[in-house]
Amino acid sequence: MLRAVLAAAGKQLHAELEPLDADVRAAIARVAAQPIADRKAVMHWYWLRGYVGADYRVEGVAAAELLGAPLPVDHLDIALADEPAAFATLVCPPSEFWARLSVRRHTWSFGYPRLRLGADDREIAKAVAGLRDVLRDECPDGTFWMANAGCRARVRLVPPDEVGSYVEVATPEGVVRVAPLHEIESTDPRVTRVLRVLREDATTARPGERSG
Structure with a gap:
């Protein structure tokens, strides 16, 4: 029946077999061929890096994109060590602008202690305690x-040892710590498929190593 309908319209079906996951691998190859500066996660990192403490790692889809996954990114997911030093760059950033903090992505920002450049250690410690x-x-x-x-990150405060596992990705905006590929998870079937192919290819490229 379908063939007759298509024939009447001057059309026909054409099926062509291709290797499993060939479309994903082609997309991965396109990402690899482009400058890393073109990845959305790099843009978000550029505008937010000054507020992120030294002990952190980027996780989730943004981490996967930084590692070469062809995935859409509209924010960063950052695990930040829950310790005083991690908050110093929020209360006293290395610029004249402060980050906006909010409970959820599209809610009003809330106030928190803020200091100008040149604040002394006592002032910073007091502001950090206030922010916490x-x-x-x-x-x-x-x-x-x-x-x-216009760039955003969802920040998750974690014990310091939780950000100790990471790989470094070199970008024009400096080195970014990201979660290892084998630790990145998602409930989205499309993301899961891309991650699986990336892991398979990483294992093939480095025989004898475990991809997780």
């Missing part, structure tokens, strides 16, 4: 959103 109090009240689950210049 604010986060404890506003974000009891330890998760908040950070924004600047």
